[in-house]
Amino acid sequence: MSDALAHRGPDDRGAYVDAYASLGFLRLSIIDPSPLGHQPMAAADGDVQLVFNGEIYNYRELRLDLAARGHSFRSGSDTEVLLAAYLEWGQACVTKLRGMWAFAIWDRRAQRLFCSVDRFGIKPFYYSRAGSRLVFASEPKAFRASGTPIAPDLEVVRDYLAFAAVDQTSRTFFEGIERLPGAHSLVFDHHGLSVSRYWDVPRDGHRPAEPVAAVREAFLESISLHLRSDVPVGTCLSGGIDSSAVACTVGHLLRTSEDATAVGPRQRTFTAYFSRAGFDERPFARAVVEAAGCEPHWVTFDDETFVDDLPAIIFAQDEPFASTSMVAQWYVMKAAGEAGLKVMLDGQGGDEIFAGYLTSYGPYFADLLLHGRLGRLLREASAIDRLHGLGARRSVRAVVRSLAPERFTRGVQAYESAGDRLLGERLRGTAPRYESRSGEGSHLRRQLIDLLTRTQLPELLRYEDRNSMAHSIEARVPMLDHPLVELALSLSGDDLIENGVTKNVLRRALSDLLPTSVASRVDKLGFVTPLDHWFSSPGLSQFAREVFNSPATRNGGLVNADECLRLLDEVTRGTSRAFALWRALNLALWADVFLRETQRV
Secondary structure: OOHHHHHHOEOEEEEEEOOOOEEEEEEOOOOOOOHHHOOOEEOOOOOEEEEEEEEEOOHHHHHHHHHHOOOOOOOOOHHHHHHHHHHHHHHHHHHHOOEEEEEEEEEOOOOEEEEEEOOOOOOOOEEEEEOOEEEEEOOHHHHHHOOOOOOEOHHHHHHHHHHOOOOOOOEOOEOOOEEOOOOEEEEEEOOEEEEEEOOOOOOOOOOOOOHHHHHHHHHHHHHHHHOOOOOOEEEEOOOOHHHHHHHHHHHHHHHHOOOOHHHOOOOEEEEEOOOOOOOOOHHHHHHHHHHHOOEEEEEOOOHHHHHHHHHHHHHHHOOOOOOOHHHHHHHHHHHHHHOOOOEEEOOOOHHHHHOOOHHHHHHHHHHHHHOOOHHHHHHHHHHHHHHHOOHHHHHHHHHHHHHOOHHHHHHHHHHHHOOHHHEOHHHOOOOOOOOOOOOOOOHHHHHHHHHHHHHOHHHHHHHHHHHHHOOOOEEEOHHHOHHHHHHHOOOOHHHHOEOOEOOHHHHHHOOOOOOHHHHOOOOOOOOOOOHHHHHHOHHHHHHHHHHHHOHHHHHHOOEOHHHHHHHHHHHHHOOOOOHHHHHHHHHHHHHHHHHHHHHHO
16 A cells, blocks of 8 residues: 555655554655654654654644643654644644644554544545454555455446536545545544544634734735745746735745745746647736746646646546646646655635635625625626626526525536536436535625535645645645634625625735736636647547547446547537536546556456
8 A cells, every 4th residue: 555655755654563553654754854753653652653644834833832741852843743742632632733634643552543634634534444444545546455345436426427526525436435524533443433523614703803914914824834844845826816825925935034944045936838828827927926036937738748648647636537727737746846846835725715716706796685785786796797797697697506506506517518418327327416505604605615615625635635746745735724714714705805806805915915917817717728629639539539439438337438429529629618528538537547457456
């Protein structure tokens, strides 16, 4: 299992085995790279063993607290601080932590395994139970070496193909292998297996008197903490508000404080671009590079390179992905690794906590309507129409979608995306699954929490983790520092959206740091790829045709190969979009890599 995850930790490896537990660890050395940070790490008596992936950003503060309580330390690592925190506070130690983590602690005295992931599941933890046996790992591919049966979860596969649902529950694409959700801990002992939540977004978050000043202070503090590292740190830069905010704040700290020494003399940024019109964010990224004094690295690739690398990308991801936008991130991380970086900052989470998606207009309008604020509603609808061409009909539709049950909205999505027509024989008898949306607070707050915990962010964090770790890089996401998240979710819709502009409070908080062209930007790209164009080119089109015509795809029963070929012709002619077609192609390739391969292992 450790061999299967060697890419996650090329710097060191270790193992612990006794009569009841076996722990393996691969280390990517970030804090105190010396041998004193070796894992598994044991308590002084050897009865408590820890394996830990991630970073505890407040480890220095916790170390002082624990030292005052009588604990001594041999290393400068956050791992040793985490171990001491468990010895001091037991399972409640997770409430003291500020960072990202997935860890397992074997307490031999109690014959108890205690595992936990951070509040948002930034770092992954997968597990499978068979009777009295529990197997866990950072990536599902490791289970192939554990003797765990590998088979597809057909309900999960169906929801992915029909309406692009990914990572929305604890279930994975592999039957019997589950994901421990963010803010949860797991205990396995002679009483059995239990999973419990240790944190939730506060229900009654107190809105600060000065939201702009509070957001600025919290954001700068988060960036400072996320720059704690004993190895160089770089930045992913897309040209959008979130990554630009990170890069510009790092540049500000380089000029004004000693908190950014890990960055080096100049911040190194990595930007994916495509020369095709509508997919090139270099003008915005260049403005950030100039404002923050960065050393830029520009990364691009074409459909032929993408086809060549696709098997490796699918293998790295473990499970299918909903769109090719995350592939650009793969090449960014690859370039960062080749440049010698081990840590990269990214702007993930900003859209979810500051209402950055266009879909946030609907619930915001619903809140204004239900509170009788018709004047504000009309002004905002007019402004949004002016900026985005939303129009009255689409505005009404957005409100209806925010109020409608998920069963309805997903049915519409499946119909519009043509996903249902691509279902193979094995999937046609499965019923779609629906989850309940968060039920407290305003409609906008509920939507943001839903995006943060279920419908959007878990998927993006999985992509981030696999893309970075495939190249032995640790990705850090300062937007998901939990005090900043709690602050953002205490704000009103008026703080977040004003004059049709999303993320209003963040733009205002960093207005002196961001270039004007970025701070005032209202379009949204991110790391997008020209997928429709690629499917119209010979490389990807011919590759897809070969996959759908292959015996493995036709006999696998997961996708309807003939319908996929018909949709491919439509996409090539420009009469259909490629989103559903991509999911079918990804699913067919995933099945070939993981399902057929595991049968031979």
